[in-house]
Amino acid sequence: MRSLHKKGREWRVGVAGLGTVGAALIDLLVERPGFAPAGGLATVTGVSARSRRRSRSAAISALPWFDDPVDLARSDANDVFVELIGGSEGPAKAAVEAALAVGKPVITANKALIAHHGAHLAVLAEATGAPLLFEAAVMGGTPAVKMLREAMVGDEVQLVAGVLNGVCNYILSEMEASGRGFAEVLAEVQRLGYAEADPIMDVGGFDAGHKISILAAMAFGRAPTFATTEVEGIEAIQPLDIRMAKDLGYCIKLIATATRSDVGVSVRVHPALIPLAHPLAGVRGVSNALFIEGRRIGRLFIQGPGAGAGPTAAAVAADIADVMTGAARPVFQAPARRLQPFAAMNVASAEGRVYLRLLVRDEPGVIASVTESLGATGVSIDSFLQKPVEAGAGVPIVLTTHAVAESVLNEATRRMAALATLLEPPRAIRIADV
Ligand SMILES: NC(=O)c1ccc[n+]([C@@H]2O[C@H](COP(=O)([O-])OP(=O)(O)OC[C@H]3O[C@@H](n4cnc5c(N)ncnc54)[C@H](OP(=O)(O)O)[C@@H]3O)[C@@H](O)[C@H]2O)c1
Numbered sequence: 001m002r003s004l005h006k007k008g009r010e011w012r013v014g015v016a017g018l019g020t021v022g023a024a025l026i027d028l029l030v031e032r033p034g035f036a037p038a039g040g041l042a043t044v045t046g047v048s049a050r051s052r053r054r055s056r057s058a059a060i061s062a063l064p065w066f067d068d069p070v071d072l073a074r075s076d077a078n079d080v081f082v083e084l085i086g087g088s089e090g091p092a093k094a095a096v097e098a099a100l101a102v103g104k105p106v107i108t109a110n111k112a113l114i115a116h117h118g119a120h121l122a123v124l125a126e127a128t129g130a131p132l133l134f135e136a137a138v139m140g141g142t143p144a145v146k147m148l149r150e151a152m153v154g155d156e157v158q159l160v161a162g163v164l165n166g167v168c169n170y171i172l173s174e175m176e177a178s179g180r181g182f183a184e185v186l187a188e189v190q191r192l193g194y195a196e197a198d199p200i201m202d203v204g205g206f207d208a209g210h211k212i213s214i215l216a217a218m219a220f221g222r223a224p225t226f227a228t229t230e231v232e233g234i235e236a237i238q239p240l241d242i243r244m245a246k247d248l249g250y251c252i253k254l255i256a257t258a259t260r261s262d263v264g265v266s267v268r269v270h271p272a273l274i275p276l277a278h279p280l281a282g283v284r285g286v287s288n289a290l291f292i293e294g295r296r297i298g299r300l301f302i303q304g305p306g307a308g309a310g311p312t313a314a315a316v317a318a319d320i321a322d323v324m325t326g327a328a329r330p331v332f333q334a335p336a337r338r339l340q341p342f343a344a345m346n347v348a349s350a351e352g353r354v355y356l357r358l359l360v361r362d363e364p365g366v367i368a369s370v371t372e373s374l375g376a377t378g379v380s381i382d383s384f385l386q387k388p389v390e391a392g393a394g395v396p397i398v399l400t401t402h403a404v405a406e407s408v409l410n411e412a413t414r415r416m417a418a419l420a421t422l423l424e425p426p427r428a429i430r431i432a433d434v
Contacts, residue, residue: 012079042317115226252272254272
């Protein structure tokens with residue numbers, strides 16, 4: 001390990017990735033090099049990105065340039081390496097590995113990298129004694145990782161649940177406010193620059209999946225295990241679902257949860273109905289929010305910006321301050337060599353209440369055939385709504401069930417899908433229990 005606690009002196013920072021977050025971080029460090037009260041000065045002494053020819057701010061253009069982020073990561077010209085390139089593989093991973101291998105502290109905002117390779121990188125980091133910090137990887141400027149890494153460490157966390165993807169939350173909020181469909185709102189969000197040209201990481205639930213894998217690892221002292229995280233996106237949510245949910249007293253959100261119980265740990269992302277009075281229902285637009293529940297502390301709720309240049313750069317700077325002031329903890333609460341992955345959860349036995357949307361032919365006996373299919377598999381109906389016929393074929397029917405195991409529900413929806421009276425496969429959305 002290098003000499004890390006260099007109080008009172010200059011900390012030389014290498015920044016790889018000069019996009020939204022990287023450029024904002026350099027602005028922050030130029031403006032406030034002494035931002036860490038007890039840590040000395042942080043100055044950027046090297047930068048790297050994909051294209052040297054791209055036009056950048058005068059502050060960035062004046063800095064020493066490295067064509068290869070791996071060379072920057074290894075260079076003796078800096079004491080701390082900040083990775084803001086993104087992506088779970090390629091140059092981001094290679095550069096982080098290179099810095100850790102030479103014992104250099106690494107700070108990254110890269111959720112995909114930590115969710116996929118966090119355990120391997122933690123072993124590297126702890127072998128050389130180099131801190132590996134990633135506050136900005138989850139909820140941007142809102143300090144979720146530090147909350148679990150530091151404030152909750154004296155307790156046993158039972159539940160982490162929240163709204164972790166601003167793009168999905170914005171789309172669902174807009175669909176609710178305007179009555180427009182998913183595709184139309186997504187196109188608008190792309191025009192506004194909130195969503196990538198390829199939005200699958202966001203709307204498919206993968207980005208939230210990366211984040212909840214990391215939070216679960218921090219909360220339960222395990223290796224982040226994205227491969228066993230159950231992920232479902234918001235693409236199939238229709239304006240009808242949002243209207244029906246509202247009539248039933250709910251809104252629809254993309255919810256990420258990690259829970260620990262006697263039967264193990266479950267980590268998943270899926271759209272869910274949230275009661276309108278629940279604090280998560282009030283999280284609008286691109287905001288993120290998180291519940292953390294500890295056995296002794298009880299429930300904490302944090303809400304704030306989940307992305308954006310300034311907030312994310314400030315979270316990266318907070319990690320730089322931790323390095324400058326010498327804070328040292330295991331990367332994921334337990335020593336990296338002892339970290340166990342999460343086992344794949346047994347989804348089939350997970351129980352919960354469910355919202356079911358069906359589109360049926362407008363003819364007698366349809367409702368009886370639906371309730372028969374449910375009754376035959378032991379699914380018990382809690383409420384039933386039939387909406388007046390609108391333009392287009394079929395009559396929408398919505399029902400909510402009492403708690404039902406997922407395997408039982410799947411059997412019921414399989415039976416219903418086979419009914420000639422159904423015009424499309426049944427659509428199930430869980431009713432959140434958070
Ligand atoms: N944006 C946010 O609000 C936010 C919030 C939380 C976390 N994050 C995370 O922060 C990281 C950076 O996000 P961002 O939004 O700043 O990304 P971005 O705007 O797309 O910037 C990416 C930067 O990486 C550089 N880059 C791309 N491929 C490269 C390669 N092969 N070799 C070297 N450099 C390469 C790009 O170079 P050029 O400039 O030459 O194209 C660019 O400077 C990601 O991990 C992201 O998930 C972002």
